[in-house]
Amino acid sequence: MKLVWQLLCLGGASLVPAAASLWWQEDLVAAAYEAAGGYHVTLEKVRDWAGEVQWVDARSAPEFERSHIPGAQWINEENWEEQLPALLLAWEPDRKVVVYHRGANADASERVARRLRSDLGQQEVYILQGGFEAWQNAQR
Amino acid sequence: MNSPKVWFRAALVVLAMGAPSVALAGLRWDQPRLVLEPPVGAAAASGRFTFVNTGTSPVRVVDVQSGCGCTTMVPQPETVLPGESGSVQTTFHVGERRGRQTVAVVVSTEEPEPRSYDLVLEVLIKDFVALTPRLLYWRVGEDAVAKTMQLTLAKGFEFVAAEGEGRAFTVEIAGRDATTVQLRVRPSDTWAKRQEKLTIQVRQPGETTVETVAVLRVL
Numbered sequence: 001m002k003l004v005w006q007l008l009c010l011g012g013a014s015l016v017p018a019a020a021s022l023w024w025q026e027d028l029v030a031a032a033y034e035a036a037g038g039y040h041v042t043l044e045k046v047r048d049w050a051g052e053v054q055w056v057d058a059r060s061a062p063e064f065e066r067s068h069i070p071g072a073q074w075i076n077e078e079n080w081e082e083q084l085p086a087l088l089l090a091w092e093p094d095r096k097v098v099v100y101h102r103g104a105n106a107d108a109s110e111r112v113a114r115r116l117r118s119d120l121g122q123q124e125v126y127i128l129q130g131g132f133e134a135w136q137n138a139q140r
Numbered sequence: 141m142n143s144p145k146v147w148f149r150a151a152l153v154v155l156a157m158g159a160p161s162v163a164l165a166g167l168r169w170d171q172p173r174l175v176l177e178p179p180v181g182a183a184a185a186s187g188r189f190t191f192v193n194t195g196t197s198p199v200r201v202v203d204v205q206s207g208c209g210c211t212t213m214v215p216q217p218e219t220v221l222p223g224e225s226g227s228v229q230t231t232f233h234v235g236e237r238r239g240r241q242t243v244a245v246v247v248s249t250e251e252p253e254p255r256s257y258d259l260v261l262e263v264l265i266k267d268f269v270a271l272t273p274r275l276l277y278w279r280v281g282e283d284a285v286a287k288t289m290q291l292t293l294a295k296g297f298e299f300v301a302a303e304g305e306g307r308a309f310t311v312e313i314a315g316r317d318a319t320t321v322q323l324r325v326r327p328s329d330t331w332a333k334r335q336e337k338l339t340i341q342v343r344q345p346g347e348t349t350v351e352t353v354a355v356l357r358v359l
Contacts, residue, residue, distance in 0.1 A: 115238065
């Protein structure tokens, strides 16, 4: 009985630094949440947020110029410093941010979303499942 | 029992079993995943995917495609004779990318049949300066309390200055050590909407000054 009690105490004590570590390392928590698909949202879900969305187009310049979701701000990893101020000036705190890329390029959306969470200092930056094609197909 | 015949048949069986592997032999890649870690502030990172032609026919590298326009990939040589080694010289252009970049690479060959190989390029890019967050805001009518942003510098970089565009916000250094600078920002008032860009300059000794921008808003 004493041994079980000691093991429980040891296990409980080890949870304290683990919890503290998770609390402080928000990036790790965010990355794990993202890996689990927590930041990925469907177009239907986004439409439920009506009027409270800041779209972010992370595709290339020619793709953005050809067509984009109305109101989207264009920013990607190649023009970050040039385009970020415009996004920071356009964003409103009540708006959730939704990033999209080409449907097949989820990695790029995730990297842009991760940087935006850090730069905006807020966690509500999501990734559109299926990318731009999902929005385009819904218009047909 | 005719021993030579048995051995001959056994040899035929072994050859038949080996035939598919000979047909599949082609380029053997030493590392199908190449990891590059460019120095802080580097404009590009280079490395090589190396291979050996383990087949019996010459292999011609006809195309190398990557999932990012940020790479330059050159196969050397274009035609690889049996037993010969070669490489795909890879250059990753960092630009304004940060963090872990994973790029899918597809090498197409003629051996002489068409074939393709899937490789992965991974680049770990460290920030020379990180400002968190890059946006501070106050609501109209809210108390004009000070808020803080933290500048984290890579080794060898030093903070030079933080300058706003106008006088709507005051910026002061709240604390600093070798790698971090705490900037305390306060709006002069929150009566009306206003916004300003804050330019932060950092320098690597002997190099030019680099600027990064934050945004301050009353909204």
